[in-house]
Structure formats: C-alpha cells, structure tokens
Amino acid sequence: MVPADESPDQHLRETTTESAELFTGHFLKARRDTVRLPDGASATREYIVHPGAVMIIAQLDDGRLVLERQYRYPVGQVMIEFPAGKLDPGEDSLACARRELLEETGYTARQWARAGVLHPVISYSTEFIDIWFARGLTAGARQLDDGEFLDVFTATPAEVLAWCASGAVTDAKTLTGMLWLQNVATGAWVLDWQGAAS
Incomplete structure (x- = not known):
C-alpha cells in the first residue's frame, strides 16, 4: 500500500x-x-x-419505471426525474431511499439494491447521490412534505431513453440512472439484491 x-x-x-x-x-x-x-x-x-442524497430507480413488475414531474425553481422548469431526496442527519442511505420512495410516490419495495454513487457537480459542491434500485413494488398513499408538489407517473424504459435522447430529460441523476438501468438490463452490471428487512 x-x-x-x-x-x-x-x-x-x-x-x-x-x-x-x-x-x-x-x-x-x-x-x-x-x-x-x-x-x-x-x-x-x-x-x-451538501448533506448527500439518494435516488431510486423503482421498477414495476411489468418493467415500467416510477417517475416524477416536479418544478425546480433554480432552473425554472418542470423536470422529469427519478424519485430522490436528501439524507437527514445521521440517516442510513437505504433508510433514506425507503423513506423517500414512500413519501414521494406512495410505493414500498420488497427488494433493494445499491448500485453506486453519483457526484453530480464536482466543481462546486460536496453533493453525492447514492443510487438505489427497487423492485417488488406495492402502491400506497403518498406522504408529501409540506410545500412539496409533484406528479407521479410511470413510463417504459424505452420511453425514458427516448426522452433522454431528445433532451426532454436533462436531470443529471436521471440520465445516470438510465445508464445504470441499461447496463443492468443487459447483464453488463450486476446488482446485489436484498430484502426490505435487510
């Protein structure tokens, strides 16, 4: 060493x-x-x-992805994104991912896999985003924070890739999430899945 x-x-x-x-x-x-x-x-x-954050690539049994549309004030646009949120002080990354998926979308997941980490703005921020995959989804009621407004919808991976290619999706974490999803789908990158209670 x-x-x-x-x-x-x-x-x-x-x-x-x-x-x-x-x-x-x-x-x-x-x-x-x-x-x-x-x-x-x-x-x-x-x-x-920045305290750090998580992003969740949540996939339904039929292959569709859970996405959000949310107005992002700094860029003045409604953005298409994967569910995500910041870590609370001392919060475990998986606990944050479970919490954010439930709060923002109402979904819970039977299985989770940590894919990796993303540093979205290395030139001027300490921010990191842990990338999580979720499957075995069950729909439920959302628990949005006060002042949080977003639409939840689903789309096929092909639709999301087309939006990435056309520029309809420009959010860095979502673009990175689709890179991960493509490689996982082809078997090039392997995930280590764990149960919800792990």
Whole structure:
C-alpha cells in the first residue's frame, strides 16, 4: 500500500490553508477556502456543502419505471426525474431511499439494491447521490412534505431513453440512472439484491 503522502495523485492534490463559512441555510452551506496548489501557489475555492442524497430507480413488475414531474425553481422548469431526496442527519442511505420512495410516490419495495454513487457537480459542491434500485413494488398513499408538489407517473424504459435522447430529460441523476438501468438490463452490471428487512 502506498503511503498517503506518496500517492500517485499527490502531484494533483490541493491543501487547504484557510477556510471560511460564507452562508448557512436550511440544509446547504457555502464556504470559501484558500488552498495551496501542487506548484506552491495559492488559489481560492468556493463550494457548497451538501448533506448527500439518494435516488431510486423503482421498477414495476411489468418493467415500467416510477417517475416524477416536479418544478425546480433554480432552473425554472418542470423536470422529469427519478424519485430522490436528501439524507437527514445521521440517516442510513437505504433508510433514506425507503423513506423517500414512500413519501414521494406512495410505493414500498420488497427488494433493494445499491448500485453506486453519483457526484453530480464536482466543481462546486460536496453533493453525492447514492443510487438505489427497487423492485417488488406495492402502491400506497403518498406522504408529501409540506410545500412539496409533484406528479407521479410511470413510463417504459424505452420511453425514458427516448426522452433522454431528445433532451426532454436533462436531470443529471436521471440520465445516470438510465445508464445504470441499461447496463443492468443487459447483464453488463450486476446488482446485489436484498430484502426490505435487510
């Protein structure tokens, strides 16, 4: 094992020399750090601290996918997305995925599989999104948060892929989810499924 200070990436790493909090919001924080570059020069890095999130690729027994339409204020558009939501402090990723699927769509799942992790905006945020697959779905009542408005609908994978190709879907996590789904469907990528009680 290579010691941390002798890693093959050491010539690319930046070292924090100063750090200041610029803003603290309801769940986001903004920071400005001064860093020492690999060549010894200094630079400033401004970024958002995010608690992390989950996304759920929930598939019905007939193959259709559970999706949402939701207005996203920063881009001023209604977006087509897979269900997703942020982690609460100390919350387990699978517990968050189960909670978000139920709250937003009303569905529960008999089986879950963690596919991987997505870093959607690496240049200016610490955000990560754990990607979960869910199957064996049972419909139920939604439990939306106050102030949360979204439509839940289903579509075939082929329909969603066509929307990705046409630009009707531009949400990064949903595009990544479809990449995972395509590779799982062909057997190129394998999931480790677990029961809901695992």
